[in-house]
Amino acid sequence: MTTHVDARSDYQYKTGTNRLGLWLFILSDAFVFGGLLVSRFYLLGRTRPDLSQLLGLIVTAILLLSSFFMNRAETAIRFGDRKGFLNGTLLTIVLGILFLIGVVGVEWQMAPFSAGENAMASIFYTMTGFHAFHVLTGVILLVIVYRKGRKGMYSAERHWAVEAAAIYWHFVDVVWVFFYPALYLMGRVAG
């Protein structure tokens, strides 16, 4: 009994430390995205690229929905609901892939400029590309978590990997919360 309690409190202590480490990483990553956001306003000022606003809204909705399902998946595993966790994670993965298709597969093809054309093109591809890379790594992380989850490696008591993947995924969503208006909505279309 004592050993069980010791092991549990040891796990809780480690989770607390891991959580702090993850948040420090997220903070440092946020500075990079912040730098890109500042660059956008320095380079483009009160103008914005001529992008499909409807497509921007659709990919934003997809990412928000993925965050909702990730939250559901994490809540499910906290209470030992393995089926709910697996379903939520799988939906998040699918929505993450759809977001990537929407941005890289559709938006990049529709954009009225090529990557090296001018400052606007450069900042647009850097912002969306850097963010898409984070989405891709998030999807890979979630696939790993999903596969381990199918093998029954997570429980209500031990699921730090799920929490970490969820926090990372929501962070990617938070970044897009700022990138979406900065690229699609703020300022006048550059003529």
Next chain:
Amino acid sequence: MEEKTNEKKLDLFRLGVVVFVILAVLTIGEYFIGVIAVGWTWPLWGIAILKATLIVRDYMHLPRLFSQAEEDPS
């Protein structure tokens, strides 16, 4: 005991739905501001900060970082 746990789980699910609905409404709002009221930058910043705050607090569970002990769902 199990009933209490289920109730807590449902409460958290409900909170997730409420946060999602607020985020969806704010996103639609900012879309229309961007499309109709061109040049309204500050309201868009306000909405973005509000959305980010909700996600960081309720989906990323920032308060857990400052809690002394790991939350026990049971």
